Amino acid sequence: MAKLRDAGLPIARFVLSQPTLHPELRAVAYNWTEAKPAIVELRLPHGVETTQIYLSSPTRLIYDGTDMVRRRLEGDEEPSFPILQELKAEGHTDYLARRLVLTRGRSAMMAISTRRRGGFTDGDLAMxxxxxxxxxxxxxxxxxxxxxxxxxDTYVGHGAGERVLTGQIRRGSVETIPAVVWYCDMRGFTGLSDRLPGPFLIAVLNDFFEALAEPLGAHGGEVLKFIGDAMLAIFRIDERTSEAEACEMALVAAQLAVQGMRRLNRRRAGEAKPPLDFGLALHVGEVMYGNVGAPTRLDFTVTGPAVNLAARLEGMSGQLGRQLVVSSAFAARCPGEFVPLGRFPLKGMAEPQEIFAPA
Structure with missing residues (x-):
C-alpha cells in the first residue's frame, strides 16, 4: 500500500479477499486503512456466504462473476450496499472492487476506496x-x-506437516525421538457399524474424535492418524518440553477427554442415542518418527515398541474396567498419584507389564 500511495494512488481503504481450502474457513480477508496502517487479517468461517452481510455486499457480486463494481459516493444518492453507506458516512468519495483472475478458474477480490474529492481519476485506474x-x-x-x-496440517498434523515442507519426504527418513504415546479406541464400534447407516456412523466417529482431539491439541499433543475408530497421537519431548511436562500435559488432556466424553454422552442421552465408550492408554518412551510406506504412498507416523505397548495397554483397559490406563514408565515419570492395577501378560511383550490408573 505504501508504494501505491507513494506513486500517487489516493487509497484510504484497501481490502483483499481470497477463498481458501480449509476445514473451518471459507475465506481470508486482509484489511488496510490509512487511519490504522497495520494490515488486519480476518478469518471467515464456512457459512459466511449465506449471511445477510455477504449477500448484500459488492463481494458477492465479484465472486458471482462480475469483473468490476464501482460506485461514486459523492452526492445525495444513497448507496445500495450497507458497506458503501458506512464508507460514505466516513467521508469516502469513490469505491472500486475488482475481480482478480487466478489459475484453475479461481478468483479473488480487491476493493479500494478514497476520500479524495472527485474520486479516482482515469490515471488512477490505469495505474x-x-x-x-x-x-x-x-x-x-x-x-x-x-x-x-x-x-x-489437516491430513498429517502440524508437526509432521512442517517436516514434510522442510523436505523430509524420503521413504525411510526417520529419527528416534522421546515422546508420550497416546492410543485410544472406541469400544463396541463393530456393533455400531452393523446397526447404523453410513452417514450416522460417520457422525458418531466425528463426535467421538472431536471430544478426544480437542483437549489433546489444546495441551500440546499432535494427532498423527485415525485408524478406523482408533486414534494415535504423541506429545513430543524436546528442549522446550521436559519429560515430566509432556507426561503432565498428556495426562491433563486425557482426563479432559474423559470429561468431554461424559458431556457427549449426556447430549446423546437427551437425543435418545446409546452412550459411547472408549479406552485410552498413555506410555512414554522412544519412538521412530518419520516416513513409512510404499514408494508412491507414504505415511508420516510413529512406530516402534513404545507404540505397540500403548496399543496393548489400551486393549487391556476394558478388561480392567477403566477408560484411562498408563504404563509403569509413564506413572514413574508423571507428577501425580497412580494406583497399580496389576501385572499382565500382553501380546507381543516378552515380560508381563504393570498397568496403572490415575488415582
Missing part, C-alpha cells in the same frame, strides 16, 4: 490496471503456500 497482474501472481503464490500448509 491500478498495471499492477493487478503482479498482485494476482503474488496472491496466487501466497494461496498455494497457505493451501499446502493447510492440507498438511
Amino acid at each position: 491500478l490496471d498495471a499492477v493487478l497482474p503482479s498482485l494476482a501472481t503474488v496472491l496466487e503464490l501466497r494461496m498455494v503456500w497457505n493451501l499446502t500448509s493447510t492440507l498438511l
